[in-house]
Amino acid sequence: MKKCYLGIDIGSISTKGVIIDYNNNILAKDYLETNGEPIQAVKKLIKSLKEQLPDDYVLKGIGTTGSARKLIGLMVDASIVKNEITAHAIGTLAIHPDVKTILEIGGQDSKIIILRNGIIVDYSMNTLCAAGTGAFLSSQAKRLSIPIEEFGNMALKSKTPVKIAARCTVFAESDLIHKAGLGYSKEDIIAGLCKSIVLNYLNNLGKGKKIEGPIVFQGGVSKNKGVVKYFKEVLKMPIIVDPNGHLMGAMGMAILAKQKETDKVYNLNFHDISFVTKGEECNRCSNHCEILRIYKDDELVDAWGSKCHRV
Amino acid sequence: MKIGIPRSLYFYYYGDLWLRFFDNLNIETKVTPPTNQEILDLGNKLAQDEMCLSMKIYLGHIAYLKDCDYILIPRIDNFGSNNQTCTNFLSTYDIASNIFPNKILNYNIDLEKKQSEYKGFLKLKKDLNKSKKEIKKAYLKAKEQVAITKKQKIKENIKKLNKDGLKILLVSHPYNSYDEMIGKPIIESLEKLNVQVIYSDLFDEEKARIESKKLSKELYFKYNKENIGSIMLSLKKIDGVIFLSSFPCGPDSLVNELVIRKLNLPTLNLIVDDLSSDSGIQTRIESFVDILEAKNE
Numbered sequence: 311m312k313k314c315y316l317g318i319d320i321g322s323i324s325t326k327g328v329i330i331d332y333n334n335n336i337l338a339k340d341y342l343e344t345n346g347e348p349i350q351a352v353k354k355l356i357k358s359l360k361e362q363l364p365d366d367y368v369l370k371g372i373g374t375t376g377s378a379r380k381l382i383g384l385m386v387d388a389s390i391v392k393n394e395i396t397a398h399a400i401g402t403l404a405i406h407p408d409v410k411t412i413l414e415i416g417g418q419d420s421k422i423i424i425l426r427n428g429i430i431v432d433y434s435m436n437t438l439c440a441a442g443t444g445a446f447l448s449s450q451a452k453r454l455s456i457p458i459e460e461f462g463n464m465a466l467k468s469k470t471p472v473k474i475a476a477r478c479t480v481f482a483e484s485d486l487i488h489k490a491g492l493g494y495s496k497e498d499i500i501a502g503l504c505k506s507i508v509l510n511y512l513n514n515l516g517k518g519k520k521i522e523g524p525i526v527f528q529g530g531v532s533k534n535k536g537v538v539k540y541f542k543e544v545l546k547m548p549i550i551v552d553p554n555g556h557l558m559g560a561m562g563m564a565i566l567a568k569q570k571e572t573d574k575v576y577n578l579n580f581h582d583i584s585f586v587t588k589g590e591e592c593n594r595c596s597n598h599c600e601i602l603r604i605y606k607d608d609e610l611v612d613a614w615g616s617k618c619h620r621v
Numbered sequence: 622m623k624i625g626i627p628r629s630l631y632f633y634y635y636g637d638l639w640l641r642f643f644d645n646l647n648i649e650t651k652v653t654p655p656t657n658q659e660i661l662d663l664g665n666k667l668a669q670d671e672m673c674l675s676m677k678i679y680l681g682h683i684a685y686l687k688d689c690d691y692i693l694i695p696r697i698d699n700f701g702s703n704n705q706t707c708t709n710f711l712s713t714y715d716i717a718s719n720i721f722p723n724k725i726l727n728y729n730i731d732l733e734k735k736q737s738e739y740k741g742f743l744k745l746k747k748d749l750n751k752s753k754k755e756i757k758k759a760y761l762k763a764k765e766q767v768a769i770t771k772k773q774k775i776k777e778n779i780k781k782l783n784k785d786g787l788k789i790l791l792v793s794h795p796y797n798s799y800d801e802m803i804g805k806p807i808i809e810s811l812e813k814l815n816v817q818v819i820y821s822d823l824f825d826e827e828k829a830r831i832e833s834k835k836l837s838k839e840l841y842f843k844y845n846k847e848n849i850g851s852i853m854l855s856l857k858k859i860d861g862v863i864f865l866s867s868f869p870c871g872p873d874s875l876v877n878e879l880v881i882r883k884l885n886l887p888t889l890n891l892i893v894d895d896l897s898s899d900s901g902i903q904t905r906i907e908s909f910v911d912i913l914e915a916k917n918e
């Protein structure tokens with residue numbers, strides 16, 4: 311039997327998973343929407359991965375990352391649970407060992423990770439606001455009634471992108487309506503949106519950071535050719551977009567799980583496990599913490615949310 | 622007579638002194654509980670939009686003490702020229718005397734105008750109905766006791782610099798570091814990751830202020846000078862610095878940026894307000910610790 315390792319990245323919008331062999335070759339991969347139900351999404355994901363996995367492999371580790379990393383880590387009894395920054399960096403390094411800058415724009419998070427000699431030296435994440443992330447783009451796409459998949463192609467057709475205030479989703483909306491009312495074409499407006507995302511990102515996250523090549527761009531928004539084009543244009547450097555770019559977080563976790571390998575053997579039979587969460591507002595003191603209790607097969611396995619560590 | 626003491630802001634500089642002083646005079650005190658949601662809500666209702674989170678919390682603590690005869694709110698302006706404290710905190714005495722019905726027990730520290738802490742305490746004699754002699758005795762005794770415990774705390778803090786493992790200097794004001802809702806969750810998660818947390822306020826003040834000049838001679842914020850000094854004093858022994866400040870602190874935003882630009886140190890800049898999400902901060906702390914660990918390997 312050959313060894314393999316599973317990495318799962320549960321984001322706000324999408325859930326990604328990969329299974330790799332000992333040499334980091336991808337044996338199975340999938341990408342599906344979280345739809346606000348991480349537990350269901352992961353069950354579906356694992357089912358799909360299981361079907362892709364050849365029979366002669368034995369699972370030796372599971373790693374989870376993303377916003378639901380802790381919850382899913384508990385569900386699948388993960389060998390390692392890590393934050394997105396580390397996961398993305400490790401995953402990307404496996405494919406581009408000389409990467410110096412990772413630009414990542416996801417559903418609600420955007421990040422910049424600066425690496426030197428294969429080590430993260432600096433990073434930043436968007437703090438208060440989701441302007442310029444995938445969620446922002448998809449809401450604008452909806453407003454213009456354009457499928458998000460075509461957004462990039464349409465942007466490429468524009469020669470003169472309009473200026474749009476992308477600092478805030480609400481202001482961008484009034485700007486969009488205004489510019490459309492003035493008679494600008496849809497292509498120019500879309501291109502303007504893509505460009506404003508790039509400018510917003512660089513002004514916000516890139517502030518004070520030394521962006522050096524090779525630059526890898528990933529996250530859902532990296533699939534948008536318009537945004538890629540303007541990153542190239544503004545940074546005046548080539549941008550690498552990997553076809554598996556959206557899987558890098560999951561890839562990183564699979565690699566970390568490999569490094570943490572023990573004698574333990576994992577299985578992929580999660581479909582029948584009952585995994586339920588119950589939320590409750592605690593009224594024992596004035597903090598009114600929201601405690602979330604997690605039950606695996608009707609047994610309380612963990613609880614979090616309370617300031618006093620009460621379960 | 623019962624004196625109410627808010628467990629916030631100045632409490633983290635002078636709490637020990639106050640409690641011992643009143644205890645030496647046999648005066649009853651009531652200290653508010655560690656900050657909780659109720660206190661924060663009380664503060665939010667009273668606060669103006671521009672106030673920082675720490676000050677909102679302070680007002681909440683004062684409001685919590687409505688059943689006390691007196692509430693202790695000093696006015697601490699400066700410790701000599703070029704040793705200013707926070708201009709916003711200065712106003713708390715006036716704000717409190719305008720919005721709360723309680724009597725305010727107040728003393729003034731303004732060394733530029735030759736108002737020392739000792740003189741300030743002596744003036745409390747009228748409100749406390751004690752003689753000058755009694756106040757002087759209680760004050761000096763309390764000072765002596767406080768000096769011993771503070772020295773001990775500093776020693777323990779410095780000791781951590783020589784321990785094994787990852788060492789992070791938490792650069793913040795004590796009213797943020799030790800607050801139940803600001804600093805405590807951050808310190809807890811660092812300790813869970815087996816990090817030695819060293820506190821910027823537990824260094825020799827005088828030494829720290831002198832050291833801070835190596836980075837900048839122009840600064841006139843007393844607390845920030847001490848914070849910079851703590852960095853300069855521990856520079857060679859720490860793996861990284863976490864700045865923790867409450868939004869929108871002016872001096873912190875200036876001084877933290879100064880340190881980040883001038884010293885080539887791994888830093889994490891955490892700015893919190895009452896809307897901050899726990900998970901965002903958690904992710905930042907975890908990845909910062911990951912980076913430092915990777916560097917050490």
